[in-house]
Amino acid sequence: MPTDHFAGSNAITYDADHAERFTAHAVEPTVDFLADLAGGRPALEFAIGTGRIALPLQSRGIDVDGMDFSSAMIEQLRAKPGSDSITTQVGDMATVDMGRTYGLVYLVFNTIGNLMTQEAQVACFRNAARHLDAGGHFVIECNVPNLRSLTPGSHGRVFDSNDEHVGVDHYTDLVEQQAVSRHFHFDGGPDAPRVGLNSVRYGETPFRFVWPSEIDLMAQLAGMTLAGRWADWDRAEFTGESTAHVSVWRTD
Numbered sequence: 001m002p003t004d005h006f007a008g009s010n011a012i013t014y015d016a017d018h019a020e021r022f023t024a025h026a027v028e029p030t031v032d033f034l035a036d037l038a039g040g041r042p043a044l045e046f047a048i049g050t051g052r053i054a055l056p057l058q059s060r061g062i063d064v065d066g067m068d069f070s071s072a073m074i075e076q077l078r079a080k081p082g083s084d085s086i087t088t089q090v091g092d093m094a095t096v097d098m099g100r101t102y103g104l105v106y107l108v109f110n111t112i113g114n115l116m117t118q119e120a121q122v123a124c125f126r127n128a129a130r131h132l133d134a135g136g137h138f139v140i141e142c143n144v145p146n147l148r149s150l151t152p153g154s155h156g157r158v159f160d161s162n163d164e165h166v167g168v169d170h171y172t173d174l175v176e177q178q179a180v181s182r183h184f185h186f187d188g189g190p191d192a193p194r195v196g197l198n199s200v201r202y203g204e205t206p207f208r209f210v211w212p213s214e215i216d217l218m219a220q221l222a223g224m225t226l227a228g229r230w231a232d233w234d235r236a237e238f239t240g241e242s243t244a245h246v247s248v249w250r251t252d
């Protein structure tokens with residue numbers, strides 16, 4: 001069984017810790033893209049979290065259901081206006097059964113990586129396909145593994161550093177594609193002391209990093225065909241320099 005890394009206080013601070021992901025600048029292109037693809041058909045979010053995308057997508061008139069492994073995250077979603085009409089289930093996205101199908105299934109914010117084995121990631125693709133109507137779409141948003149920016153001999157890379165937060169990705173096992181994101185939050189703001197047990201809040205999220213080509217093979221195993229890949233939600237061209245991808249597969 002996967003571990004719930006979003007239990008307890010991590011769920012309570014999730015929205016504040018990812019404030020930039022909740023801005024209109026981040027959310028609107030995602031919702032535009034997904035609403036367009038849904039084309040009025042119902043949608044399912046794998047790993048819905050606190051509803052960052054599901055709530056605004058629903059307010060565009062799309063019927064959205066969601067599932068998540070963390071009941072603490074779903075509890076945060078439930079406290080928000082508009083969540084009453086979202087049907088949710090607690091479960092693992094590799095195995096959950098919503099008991100119905102959708103025109104769109106989507107999994108954003110690198111969350112495919114939260115499944116720590118290739119087997120579980122393949123199972124997730126198969127489960128997405130099982131939940132899709134014929135001609136339905138599965139969408140993933142994920143970073144491209146950033147091994148190229150590691151200096152020789154190093155296994156860590158700082159991906160964020162400011163007055164509130166320092167984030168470091170450690171690539172812990174290059175054979176099994178294992179890594180961990182380590183987060184140091186300075187809740188007291190820029191003037192708070194940077195040392196001492198109470199001044200720094202620490203959190204970590206392990207992940208299995210995965211290349212777009214490997215993900216395409218997972219989709220193929222699940223009977224889906226690549227319909228498009230872009231570098232972001234505004235459909236910028238995906239190239240060898242892209243640091244992230246938004247990928248869409250289609251069922252027959």
Ligand SMILES: C[S@@+](CC[C@H](N)C(=O)[O-])C[C@H]1O[C@@H](n2cnc3c(N)ncnc32)[C@H](O)[C@@H]1O
Nearest residue numbers: 006047048049052068069070073092093109114
């Ligand atoms: C980075 S958050 C993303 C939440 C939301 N999709 C968003 O974009 O804000 C990752 C979410 O994935 C959930 N998660 C992790 N592993 C999961 C699994 N195996 N099945 C379902 N949800 C999972 C976590 O509980 C958490 O809510």
